[in-house]
Amino acid sequence: xxxxxxxxxxxxxxxxxxxxxxxxxxxxxxxxxxxxxxxxxxxxxxxxxxxxxxxxxxxxxxxxxxxxxxxxxxxxxxxxxxxxxxxxxxxxxxxxxxxxxxxxxxxxxxxxxxxxxxxxxxxxxxxxxxxxxxxxxxxxxxxxxxxxxxxxxxxxxxxxxxxxxxxxxxxxxxxxxxxxxxxxxxxxxxxxxxxxxxxxxxxxxxxxxxxxxxxxxxxxxxxxxxxxxxxxxxxxxxxxxxxxxxxxxxxxxxxxxxxxxxxxxxx
Ligand SMILES: *[C@@H]1O[C@H](CO)[C@@H](O)[C@H](O)[C@H]1NC(C)=O
Ligand SMILES: *[C@@H]1O[C@H](CO)[C@@H](O)[C@H](O)[C@H]1NC(C)=O
Ligand SMILES: *[C@@H]1O[C@H](CO)[C@@H](O)[C@H](O)[C@H]1NC(C)=O
Ligand SMILES: *[C@@H]1O[C@H](CO)[C@@H](O)[C@H](O)[C@H]1NC(C)=O
Ligand SMILES: *[C@@H]1O[C@H](CO)[C@@H](O)[C@H](O)[C@H]1NC(C)=O
Ligand SMILES: *[C@@H]1O[C@H](CO)[C@@H](O)[C@H](O)[C@H]1NC(C)=O
Numbered sequence: 001x002x003x004x005x006x007x008x009x010x011x012x013x014x015x016x017x018x019x020x021x022x023x024x025x026x027x028x029x030x031x032x033x034x035x036x037x038x039x040x041x042x043x044x045x046x047x048x049x050x051x052x053x054x055x056x057x058x059x060x061x062x063x064x065x066x067x068x069x070x071x072x073x074x075x076x077x078x079x080x081x082x083x084x085x086x087x088x089x090x091x092x093x094x095x096x097x098x099x100x101x102x103x104x105x106x107x108x109x110x111x112x113x114x115x116x117x118x119x120x121x122x123x124x125x126x127x128x129x130x131x132x133x134x135x136x137x138x139x140x141x142x143x144x145x146x147x148x149x150x151x152x153x154x155x156x157x158x159x160x161x162x163x164x165x166x167x168x169x170x171x172x173x174x175x176x177x178x179x180x181x182x183x184x185x186x187x188x189x190x191x192x193x194x195x196x197x198x199x200x201x202x203x204x205x206x207x208x209x210x211x212x213x214x215x216x217x218x219x220x221x222x223x224x225x226x227x228x229x230x231x232x233x234x235x236x237x238x239x240x241x242x243x244x245x246x247x248x249x250x251x252x253x254x255x256x257x258x259x260x261x262x263x264x265x266x267x
Pocket of ligand 5: 182186
């Protein structure tokens with residue numbers, strides 16, 4: 001009996017027994033939403049998803065294992081398309097997610113909030129759209145958020161400033177708008193602040209460390225004013241022109257009529 005228990009325990013501790021159903025769901029779903037036109041994801045097959053790790057060894061290129069669980073995913077510059085599955089959140093031991101420099105579209109799933117161990121999130125240089133999920137704030141260990149060079153819209157959630165460990169933050173070259181939260185642009189105390197490099201390349205983003213809001217209302221008014229003014233001026237000009245032309249024609253006609261009546265017999 002004792003021997004059996006020892007045997008069972010030994011079995012449980014063996015690397016091949018350490019497959020994880022959450023990691024399997026995570027990888028299976030991710031491989032379904034990502035598109036890999038150049039077949040760069042070698043060995044990304046169903047059988048590997050069931051058993052991606054053997055202790056600290058990974059059978060899945062791009063994945064790094066720690067004690068049988070995936071703790072790092074690095075799939076950069078592989079011409080990947082498609083979108084990020086919300087089931088990525090099932091890789092609950094993930095500490096680093098780097099999908100940078102691909103052509104991934106769709107939104108950043110809110111479900112990434114369940115990756116409570118996440119320290120590095122690098123989704124830069126893709127085609128991600130929609131808003132930056134404020135829920136990322138729940139990933140309390142986040143050190144790095146790099147979302148530069150995407151198509152993200154909306155405002156920067158000011159909750160992100162609550163991430164006390166954040167030391168790198170880059171949302172440059174997106175389509176973000178609105179004010180830069182002081183919690184990021186002008187953080188208090190010893191927290192690292194992020195300079196203009198982190199925010200540039202977003203047409204409608206404003207406030208420190210970028211310049212203040214452009215006085216857009218005034219310039220629009222000015223343009224409308226100039227348009228109306230010149231429109232009115234040309235209207236007046238053409239009206240005068242037509243009047244003069246009419247006057248001349250009228251005079252000519254009258255003269256002509258006079259001439260004609262000269263030769264007309266009077267009845
Ligand atoms: C591919 O995965 C299988 C397990 O599914 C593993 O035995 C094999 O070594 C892996 N190949 C590479 C190149 O990692
Ligand atoms: C990205 O991949 C392409 C083609 O595989 C390669 O030529 C290029 O050097 C890579 N870029 C980086 C930054 O690794
Ligand atoms: C896996 O992720 C999905 C999407 O976030 C979630 O609905 C589901 O509950 C997760 N499953 C497990 C076992 O955590
Ligand atoms: C994110 O990935 C890009 C491209 O791989 C790299 O150049 C950049 O330095 C990374 N960001 C951070 C903050 O490490
Ligand atoms: C930055 O914050 C401090 C107080 O924390 C404030 O006095 C200062 O005016 C702020 N600077 C800008 C440019 O908003
Ligand atoms: C902005 O900060 C980064 C480090 O976060 C630094 O490398 C860069 O030189 C700074 N740029 C400016 C214009 O201060």
